[in-house]
Amino acid sequence: MRLDKFLAEASVGTRKDVRNYIKEGKVKVNDEVIIKAYLEIDENKDVITYLDDVVMHSGRVYYMFNKPAGYITARKDEFSKTVFDFFHEENSEGIFHVGRLDKDTEGLLLFTNDGDFNNNLMCPEKHVKKRYFFIALGFLDETKINLLESGISIGEDEDITKPAKLDNVECKDYGYFNETTNVSKFYSMEPSRYDAPVVSGYLTISEGRKHQVKRMLKAAGCYVIYLKRISIGDLSLDETLEMGQYRALTENEINSVLRKS
Template identity: 70%
Template sequence: MRLDKFLAQCGVGTRKDVRTYIKDGMVKVNGQVITKPEIEINENDDVIEYLDKVVTYTGKVYYMFHKPGGCITARKDAIRKTVFDFFEGINMNGVFHVGRLDKDTEGLLLLTNDGEFEHKLMYPEKHVEKTYFFWALGSLDEEDRKKLESGISIGKGEKLTKPAKIEIDKCEMYKEFEQETCIGEFYKMDSRRYDQPVVSGYLTISEGRKHQVKRMLKAVGCFVIYLKRISIGGLTLDESLEKGQYRLLTEVEIQKALGEV
């Protein structure tokens, strides 16, 4: 492994940062100062030091996290709770979130220190599908479905969205919907408007534009009041994980996420 990649994966700094550290003589390999970032090292046998402290290689890690609503997808924040705050006592140096979920969005979030894994999942040309379950005020007819499935405009000057998949779960009035679900925990409707239509379903996209699911549904007259990501690629959220809980992915699950199974 390259020395700069090793140090970045161990959380010493970004790839750019560690290159500077190496060139400035802050890094030793087996007791010798090394100033070339591209030098190959054996991460298991060589002794790597940064500022005279041994850097331990933990290897690649892949976490499945059941993100609850109300926390932000960030490493730290002075005011708001972040997803990393749930990993108390775990060495998260070098670990980052793969993509992001809005503050009010729940569900599957992956965290890793493997940059190649993130690239394969998040870059648009990879076409990795992500499925979301939603509740929205409004209704969806056949014409709306065709628009979502063929591509729709969600912003001035933006390209049409790529073809999506839509599956309708329920279409009812808010009053009945509230009685059958826990929707009241997430959205409070004025009782005088209980005749408001509500639709639930699953939307699968292969892009990652900002607020994309909400904007796509808004473009067909629906206002999202609950959103949960349930799958990435072939990997589905483990529903045995309570909100705020996490676990390591298995090798098979890593392959499923990448579409290799």
């Protein structure tokens, strides 16, 4: 196996990242610094180190992706671009998205080829928490917040939602949000209506129903105009990732999910 492929599959970094690490002399094979990414190694016999730490190859990969709005969470789509358009071909082989985000929703999306990792995060019985930042037309008073947190009906033939958590709720008018967050990027409004109520905050849920955050807020009289997923379980979006960028998860991040099996 090529050295750069080995390191990428071991989640040291993307193929591009590990090639740079190799050029910088950070990788050794059998205690010898190697600067050729294409070197063929025996992954079963050779000892590979990165920054003098032994690299174990499992064949499994894990990526954190900062999803931009406007892309479908799917491998292919007949009419729209998809999140896989951002992945290098060598990094996308065999991986799949862990859960999904709506086309117009931004933020944390995970990819892997490890079924156990996916199950630990997405299995309904696990009740993994997912935290979202939202901006919505409307307002939330104490009564509505209590309703959202205790459970709210979002469909005639569905159970009420499980307990949720709202925090950092801020209720102002559209004009205020347009000045502070340039909300007109997501939803434009005539200046004569700048006094319309707008609310922002963080909503944490432990379910994964379709359009759940939007439907919960709609049931409370609010219309979501911006939504971003911030975290899944113990994994938080790396804010240094620009929109459309991805990176391999660290060993600690991977273990934080797998040890909960």
